[in-house]
Amino acid sequence: MTDTKRIVLSSDHAAIALRQQIARHIEAKGWEAVDIGPTSPESTHYPLHGEAAAQKVASGDCRFGIILCGTGQGIMMAANKVKGIRCGVCADEFSARMIRAHNDAQMLSIGERVVGPGLALAIVDAFLETEFEGGRHGTRVDMIKAMED
Ligand code: RB5
Numbered sequence: 533m534t535d536t537k538r539i540v541l542s543s544d545h546a547a548i549a550l551r552q553q554i555a556r557h558i559e560a561k562g563w564e565a566v567d568i569g570p571t572s573p574e575s576t577h578y579p580l581h582g583e584a585a586a587q588k589v590a591s592g593d594c595r596f597g598i599i600l601c602g603t604g605q606g607i608m609m610a611a612n613k614v615k616g617i618r619c620g621v622c623a624d625e626f627s628a629r630m631i632r633a634h635n636d637a638q639m640l641s642i643g644e645r646v647v648g649p650g651l652a653l654a655i656v657d658a659f660l661e662t663e664f665e666g667g668r669h670g671t672r673v674d675m676i677k678a679m680e681d
Pocket residue numbers: 544546578601602603604605606607
């Protein structure tokens with residue numbers, strides 16, 4: 533695990549404004565936002581952006597990743613194809629806490645067309661403020677990791 537304060541952010545065209553708002557929000561909280569775009573509103577392909585963000589987390593360059601698309605679903609599916617990555621879609625704060633506490637997720641996905649900006653920022657805070665609990669949850673996360681080998 534890396535102790536960097538860097539958080540990678542990415543999205544497809546459907547979530548650029550919310551992604552940039554989240555970047556400003558986490559910077560204000562003392563994190564370093566590594567926003568890898570895109571910035572153009574032209575239609576693009578979410579797998580490209582999910583994979584690019586996940587690689588930055590898997591390599592240790594960034595501690596966490598926050599990714600967005602219209603639903604949060606497609607970009608999450610792409611990120612989870614990168615070895616070592618655990619990414620969950622969250623539309624509520626409870627789930628955002630639980631994917632850290634129980635699943636040791638390093639990446640959070642949000643659907644811009646699903647949640648409003650106020651809730652999205654609260655979801656981000658819940659995710660970033662929660663530590664992994666380990667113990668029996670560590671055993672289960674290890675079982676997920678074993679599937680990758
Ligand atoms: C783009 O229209 C939309 O399909 C995408 O943002 C996302 O919701 C896919 O899962």
